[in-house]
Amino acid sequence: MTTELTATGAPRVVPGAVTTFQVASPDLEAVVRDLHGLRLADMFAGGSGGSSPRAGGAATDGDAPTLRLVWANDAGEGQSGYVITETQIDGTEYPALSDVAPAAFVEECEIYEQFGIRPATGKPLNRVMLPPHTDLPTLGRKPAREPDEVRAPHAVAGEAFEFPFGPVRQAGVESLYYGLVTSGEEIVDVYLFTWHKHRGLEWRLAGKTPEQALFLAERAEGLSAVAVGWALAAAVESATGTTPPEAAQRTRAVALELERLYNHAAAMAALCQSTGLSVGQSAAEIALERLLRLNARALGHRYLFGVVAPGGACRAPDSGAIRGELPGAYGEFRRAADALLATNSFVDRLEATGTLTSAQAAALGMVGPVARATGLAGDARLVPGGPYDPDAGGPGAGIRVATATAGDALARFTVMLAEAAESVRLIGQFLDAGPFFDARTAAGIAELRQTAGGTGLGWAESPRGEALAWVALDGDGRISRARLRPASARNWRGFDDACRSGNVFTDVPIIEASFWLTAAGMAR
Amino acid sequence: MTLWFVRGLRRGVVTTRYPARPDESAALLPSPPAFRPRALTEDTARRLVQACPGGALQLARNAALLFDVGRCTACGRCAAAAPDAVTRSGAWELAASTRSVLIKEIPLRGEAR
């Protein structure tokens, strides 16, 4: 639904809906100011619907990119929804938005690299997505010159030592580059380069059918395969006006909660490893392995790949396996967590480490357990409609969203523990709600309606926070522009603030584990 | 620390005996497909090649289906496209010291090897 918006009227969020407004370029700054009460969930550019930037290389120069801002209302209690503003940008500049909404800065940098348009203040833009010294295909017009790549100058009493760490790091972790600036022990600044793992996913998705796209989207951030796949499938369903069968939606919800459970167990193991508590790490890993084996028995893959499909779900969960094994696996998880909370040496390392205030989290538009641990109560499962909605047949009492106030690593850990308990409860309710389709009859997938073009927004609450996807389909039902925004793409920007809050080197792995993000989700 | 020590003792050993003893837990997991040559018409083979998102299937000129086990993600799309022609292999000990050993030539129906 598109409505004309003028700078004087504040758009109203329609709960459970996505309303799109056309905004003229000169009005954009004022609109962003008005909308500042909402959370800026994402910002991206794309060819005006129908162009396929991948075919033959860069977009035709004649296509002025359309700048889209996605705003979320996290009011909760059935009031949540999304607003998208669309602005066509002729020329190479648009009003500076990150002065009003700091949450937009990383996206401004990304849009410059991919589309060659920049905010009008001319302030320096950093390199975010594309590796330097390369000539990679972009989604739009290449920028006139390279990003400015200015880092904040730092000195402590005239001295600061900057050392690079990565991208090849310790055993079994992803490639990620840290620039650590220190005056000795204390962290003065941290900046990350996440472009080493840039696989050009949004470029690859152009021209694919929704079914082909899902295969790649699941592998954008494999640890959030269900969430990112669900977001993309929901975006395609919204664009084509398709509703998945109710049982398939419940399947997706069961898979999403199982994903949350194993991720939180893995985060717990990583927290133990970062504090050097090997016994705790082993206990958490036992729980994690049991949960992964449960995933394989219940839905056919340890990491739940191949469950979500555009239009529904490919598989039905094995309810018997879940009922049989989940109590034991979760009991393992709970006992490990309780033992950890009773271990003072562990709790001491987490307390007051990596503290974020709710003002910082809100200003940067952060999501997930990291944001909830500072007191912000948003959760994508609260948006009305879909399998979580109590008014639409979802779990009777709705979802209990866990929050904390301290904003430190301990708060994040306790939020994750509360979420895990809630996930177990929700899975039980979804299983009780009724039978699932027999996967072999493929009745779990609704045929995607054939529509000529169309755009849609999809979302799912991944273990790290809200994952968003937006698609524009062309006349053949193929993707002309897909936007993938896993939660990691939102939350890494808060990592340096968290590290700067009076922490030392050895706290960095603890903070990283408590954020539990991925480099893959940011780099895509 | 006694808390952890006691818990650990009570928990017991969960470690697999693999490779000294076989471990059945791997049998649960998705595995690369096995193809039924009797059901592999050229048309079916073409459909399978189309269905594979990772490029693991190709049609060879001498009318065989080339299956690269290395590229396979066991996603199941080929089985969904032609259930009569594709089944589970159950194989999971797939490591190879020569790359070519992972490329299998599956004869099409009616073709002599």
Place this chain on the structure above:
Amino acid sequence: MTRDPAAGGAMTPEELRAAIARQFGRSLHIRTLDTGSCAVCEQEIRLLAAPHYDLHRLGFFFTPAPRHADLLLVTGPMIRAFEVAARKTYDAMPGPKVVVATGACALGGVYPADPFTHGTVDAVLPVDVWIPGCPPSPLALLHGLGVAVGRLAEKVRDLPFTADDDPERERAAP
């Protein structure tokens, strides 16, 4: 496997297998390298040290230092921009050393060769053992590591990946 040039002379396959088993069979240090994975292969690799799998009982250890490593365990489709880092990591490892490419991405699946990725690890590094899977489970990784040090036999060469069962009969069965 890249042999230490000081060793000199050519070996028969049997001698080479015996040499590998002698050199690496009792204690092997593994360096991991992520060239652009989706993060799931890394999670399975981390689980190798977890209680269910415990690679230490087999004499395998992870090391953060390439100088101490014997085996390079590589995931991801070898993103082109990562090539320099990958080569430096490999070059920093003293010989003899073994390279194991693990996961469908590293073996050429998921991402084809294109402007962003090479598509396979062996486009840049000399791979000795390939482990398929998406992701390869910790057990599959243990098998692959065992093959890499000459302790376990390869099985995939003799698997035809064909079946002559009758699908009608399979459907009729409960």
